[in-house]
Amino acid sequence: MSRPLSLSRTTQRRWWSGLGWSLAAASFVLVATPLLDILFTVFRKGFSALSFTLFTKVTNGISGGLLNAITGTLVLVSGALVFAVPVGVLAGIYLSEFGRGRFGQVVRFLDDVLAGVPSIVLGYFSYVTLVIGMGWQFSVLAGSITLALMVVPYIARFTETAFLQVPNGLREAGYALGFRELTVITRIALPLALPGILTGILFAIAISLGETAPLIYTAGWSNFLWNGRLVHEPIGYLTYVIWSFINQPYRSAHALAFAAALLVILMVLLINIGLTILVRRTRPLAGSQKR
Amino acid sequence: MKLRPFRTVLVLITSLIPLALLAILVFLARYSWPALTFNGWHFVTGHLWDLGNLYADPVKRHGVLVPIGANYGILVFIVGTLLTSAIALLIAIPVSIGVAVFLAEGLRSNVRVVLSFVVELLAAVPSVVYGLWGYAVLTPLVSRTIGPALRTVLGFIPFFSGSIGSGYGLLAASIVLALMVVPIIAATVRDALARVPSETKEAAYAMGATHFEVVRRAMLPAVRTNIIGACILGLGRALGETMAVLMVSGGALNYFPDNIYSPITTMASFIVSQLDSAMQDPTGMAVRSLAEIALILFIISVITNIIARLLTGTARNVSPT
Numbered sequence: 219m220s221r222p223l224s225l226s227r228t229t230q231r232r233w234w235s236g237l238g239w240s241l242a243a244a245s246f247v248l249v250a251t252p253l254l255d256i257l258f259t260v261f262r263k264g265f266s267a268l269s270f271t272l273f274t275k276v277t278n279g280i281s282g283g284l285l286n287a288i289t290g291t292l293v294l295v296s297g298a299l300v301f302a303v304p305v306g307v308l309a310g311i312y313l314s315e316f317g318r319g320r321f322g323q324v325v326r327f328l329d330d331v332l333a334g335v336p337s338i339v340l341g342y343f344s345y346v347t348l349v350i351g352m353g354w355q356f357s358v359l360a361g362s363i364t365l366a367l368m369v370v371p372y373i374a375r376f377t378e379t380a381f382l383q384v385p386n387g388l389r390e391a392g393y394a395l396g397f398r399e400l401t402v403i404t405r406i407a408l409p410l411a412l413p414g415i416l417t418g419i420l421f422a423i424a425i426s427l428g429e430t431a432p433l434i435y436t437a438g439w440s441n442f443l444w445n446g447r448l449v450h451e452p453i454g455y456l457t458y459v460i461w462s463f464i465n466q467p468y469r470s471a472h473a474l475a476f477a478a479a480l481l482v483i484l485m486v487l488l489i490n491i492g493l494t495i496l497v498r499r500t501r502p503l504a505g506s507q508k509r
Numbered sequence: 510m511k512l513r514p515f516r517t518v519l520v521l522i523t524s525l526i527p528l529a530l531l532a533i534l535v536f537l538a539r540y541s542w543p544a545l546t547f548n549g550w551h552f553v554t555g556h557l558w559d560l561g562n563l564y565a566d567p568v569k570r571h572g573v574l575v576p577i578g579a580n581y582g583i584l585v586f587i588v589g590t591l592l593t594s595a596i597a598l599l600i601a602i603p604v605s606i607g608v609a610v611f612l613a614e615g616l617r618s619n620v621r622v623v624l625s626f627v628v629e630l631l632a633a634v635p636s637v638v639y640g641l642w643g644y645a646v647l648t649p650l651v652s653r654t655i656g657p658a659l660r661t662v663l664g665f666i667p668f669f670s671g672s673i674g675s676g677y678g679l680l681a682a683s684i685v686l687a688l689m690v691v692p693i694i695a696a697t698v699r700d701a702l703a704r705v706p707s708e709t710k711e712a713a714y715a716m717g718a719t720h721f722e723v724v725r726r727a728m729l730p731a732v733r734t735n736i737i738g739a740c741i742l743g744l745g746r747a748l749g750e751t752m753a754v755l756m757v758s759g760g761a762l763n764y765f766p767d768n769i770y771s772p773i774t775t776m777a778s779f780i781v782s783q784l785d786s787a788m789q790d791p792t793g794m795a796v797r798s799l800a801e802i803a804l805i806l807f808i809i810s811v812i813t814n815i816i817a818r819l820l821t822g823t824a825r826n827v828s829p830t
Contacts (some may be wrong), residue, residue, distance in 0.1 A: 235721035240617055245607025250627050251690050256634060256642045263645070305525055312519040321520075326816060328527045330822045334742070335533070335807060336749020338777045342803040343533045346540040351797075367529055374526065400515045428635025431751040434781055461752060464644055479641050483634070490633045494626060508641035 257483065264480025267473035277441045277454065280463060280471035284478055286443050290454040291482075293428045293439060293444050297362025298369060302422060306370045307415060310377025315403060317378070326378075333371035340367050341432035349436055355450035356438025364432040369422035376421065380414020381407055417496050424489040428482055430457040456482050511654035533807060541800035547573050548581050552801060555582020560786060560795050567792045574792045581798040588765060589773035592679055592755060594747040596769070597686035602733055602740055604687070605694035606729070612695070613702035614724050623697075640756030643685045651684070652676030656770055671768040677759030678772045680826055685753045690743035697739035697821060703734040738820030745813035749806055751777040776802050 225233070275283030309329075313322055344364040354360050384407045392402040433452070438452030445451060459478035463471040519538030538545075544552075547570070568577055612625055656673035659680070663669035705728045713727035729736070759772025760782055766773050774782070780799050787795035 231719060231722065238721040239611075239615060242607040242611035245604040246611045246624070246627075248604055249608055249631065249688070249695075250624075252688055253627060253631050253634070254643075255646060256638065259642055259646055260638065268819050276691050283790075299568045305522055308519055308522040309526055312523040315655060316516065316519065325523055327815075329529055331811055331814045332530055334745050334817075335530075335810050336751065336777055337538075338749065338751040338780050339533070339807045339810065343537055343807075347532075347536045351536070351540075364794045370526065370529075370802055397512070403515075418621060424633060428633075428637065430635070430637040431777070431781060434784060435789060444727055456750075457635065460637045460641050461756065464641055464756070475641065483638060486633050486635065487630070490626075490630060494629070505714055 239326055257487075260476065260479045260483050265474040265482075267477040268480065272328055272477055276443060277459070277474070279441075280466050280468050281474070284456065284459065284474065284481070286441060286454040287456045287459050287478060290437075290440070290482065291427060291456045292445060293358060293453060294361045294365060294433065294455055297358055298365035298426050299419065300424070301363060302365035302370045303419060305366070306373025306418070306422075307377045309370070309374040310415075310418075311381060311403060313374065313378040315407075329371045329374055332367075333375075336431075337368055337429055338431040340364050341435045344432070345435035354449040356436065357447075357449040358437065358444065358451070358453050361433050361437030361447040361453065361455075363428060363438045365426045368429065368432060369425055372425065373415075373418045373422050376418025377411070377415050380411035380418070383414065384410045384414060391486035413496060417493060419494070420489050420493055424486050424493075427485050427489075430461055433458065434461075438475075511638040525680060530811075534804075537800055537804040537807060541797050541804050543573055544581070544794060544797035544801045547571055547575065547794065548798060548801065552583060552798070553587060553805075554584055555580065556584040557582045558585070559763075560790055563789050563791065573794070575788060575794045576792060579790075579792075579794060581795070581801075582777065583779070583802060585761065585763060586774050586776045586779045586802070589679075589758070589761070590748055590775040590777070592766065593686055593758070593775055594744055596679065597690055597747050598681035598740060598744060600683065601690040601694060601743060605623065605691045605737065605739075605743075606698060608691065608695040609698035609702060610724055610729075613699045614720070614728070628692045628695050628699075631688065632696070636689065636750060636753040637756070639685050639689060639753040641682045643681055643753060643757035647684060648676035648681050648798055650676070651678075651681045651770075655684075656680065658777045659769070661674055664690075664725065668768055671770070673770045674772070675759065675806060677757055678761075678770050679758075679766050681757040682773065682775070685757055686747045686750055689753065690747050691748060692745055694739040694743045695737075697742065698732065698736055701735035701739075701821075705731050734820050738817045741813055741817040742822065745810050746819060748775075748813065749777050749810050750775075751781055754778045755781055799830045 228308060249458065251501045271283045273283065273285060276286040309325070313326055313329075316322065317326065341364055344360050344367070348354050348360040349356060388406050388410070389402050392406045397405070433455055437455060439458050440452045440454045442454075443452050452485065460475050460482070463475040463478075466472070524647055529611055557580050559578060559580045561576030563576055565577050567574045569575075595603075608628065612621060614629065616624060622689065652675055657674065659669055660671075702724075709727050709731055710723050715721040718726060754775050755778035758774060758778060760778075761772040761774050783795070783799055787799055790796065
């Protein structure tokens with residue numbers, strides 16, 4: 219009884235399957251390792267650069283603190299939300315409640331297209347129209363509007379999905395009681411869709427916190443604290459520090475860049491963990507019929 | 510007909526989204542029009558970008574005022590954009606499909622939730638942080654380890670031989686781009702795999718296929734269009750990526766890469782890198798030529814996105830899943 223030299227077909231197939239799964243797992247490791255290294259590098263170098271003065275002093279040349287950049291980022295992100303939330307939420311409501319027709323289809327499609335426009339193109343568009351065209355110069359308003367343009371598609375899409383998950387029976391119950399359209403949407407559907415909308419807004423915050431390219435041509439950079447002017451006054455932001463200070467050949471500049479990166483990454487991480495929890499907690503609730 | 514103020518307001522607000530796209534197209538085209546007529550086709554075929562003499566009096570050429578010796582050709586940046594994106598996709602596509610298969614089919618559901626978070630985080634890392642990591646970790650690694658290894662293995666191909674240099678360049682930019690594109694492709698393919706009807710899988714199992722053969726022979730072919738759509742979506746992202754590329758590409762001006770380690774510049778990162786110098790141009794032609802680059806990028810991104818959406822159908826990268 220001699221075994222054939224070649225492996226049996228079944229064994230061969232098992233080998234190929236094993237190889238396939240190993241390759242799949244290997245590609246995951248190949249992707250996860252850089253991510254872990256990015257987090258590790260930023261945390262290690264960022265924490266060693268962290269100090270109390272970062273939060274109390276403004277940037278002075280290539281040293282000092284980051285107070286101007288931290289507050290600037292918060293101002294720009296809030297400014298973006300002021301424009302993006304109303305537009306995004308209302309557009310999302312339209313798409314979910316009345317968007318079955320041709321117009322809705324087109325907007326839904328173009329919403330995705332807008333989300334795919336490179337952020338530098340949005341930034342340069344704002345530079346041409348707002349910074350030069352309107353004569354606003356580098357300013358909070360120009361920066362905020364550019365960020366808003368970038369996140370509106372996401373807020374609209376999240377809002378639409380949140381409203382679509384509200385069971386139709388609830389709306390019909392409202393109409394049966396004689397409510398008007400506006401009442402049904404704002405008093406019945408909106409409260410149920412709210413967690414989904416908040417998810418979208420959090421997502422938008424996470425994106426705008428980390429953006430650089432659309433702000434370079436619109437918000438500029440400033441070493442000083444924001445003085446409350448909406449136009450004709452540039453403003454600092456954290457991502458600028460990362461990009462610009464790492465290119466300076468000074469240790470203090472590099473330390474600031476990594477500290478800024480740490481702050482940005484921490485905020486983005488926290489929001490993403492929050493998102494994961496929120497999405498998992500809200501989905502079964504919003505989807506369930508009994509409540 | 511009844512007047513419905515609520516709906517009217519909704520329609521007006523909603524139409525801001527298509528209007529925004531239209532405004533981007535119109536205003537970029539209008540602003541860059543003098544540059545478009547002045548540069549002509551030479552803009553995309555010329556490889557020399559020269560702001561000209563910004564201190565001498567500008568001269569009139571083809572009816573517009575430009576600095577003496579000004580010449581705007583972006584072929585180098587077009588080549589840089591296409592090469593980085595192509596190499597990034599070559600790396601990212603097989604890896605993403607592997608990741609998608611691993612996450613969709615290779616794991617128990619409680620592990621899957623945790624490991625899927627890795628892919629979501631990869632998408633969440635800001636591009637400037639990728640750039641920072643590229644600057645601090647990747648470029649030294651490319652110049653000391655990855656580059657020499659690649660040259661030893663593939664050095665017989667001219668594109669992989671030659672001087673490795675500082676590590677800033679095509680290879681580093683492509684690796685960073687690949688990392689940024691992987692989560693887009695992987696997430697789309699993973700979601701598509703999860704939607705494959707169980708009949709398809711069961712039929713394959715019934716034929717005696719192993720689990721991997723079911724994935725390889727039944728499920729992946731079923732989501733082929735989604736994979737292509739996802740890749741085009743990733744391509745759109747790679748073509749327009751700015752900060753990360755800017756920070757690791759080495760910023761080549763006016764010369765073509767001679768090997769995979771050469772410094773390069775992409776269209777998107779060039780716009781940012783020209784911020785200061787272009788604004789010193791008293792005629793404004795440089796700023797208008799940059800607007801022309803932005804216009805070209807806009808049109809490219811719209812086209813790639815439209816193709817990607819048509820292919821992926823209902824699957825979209827904006828959905829909260």
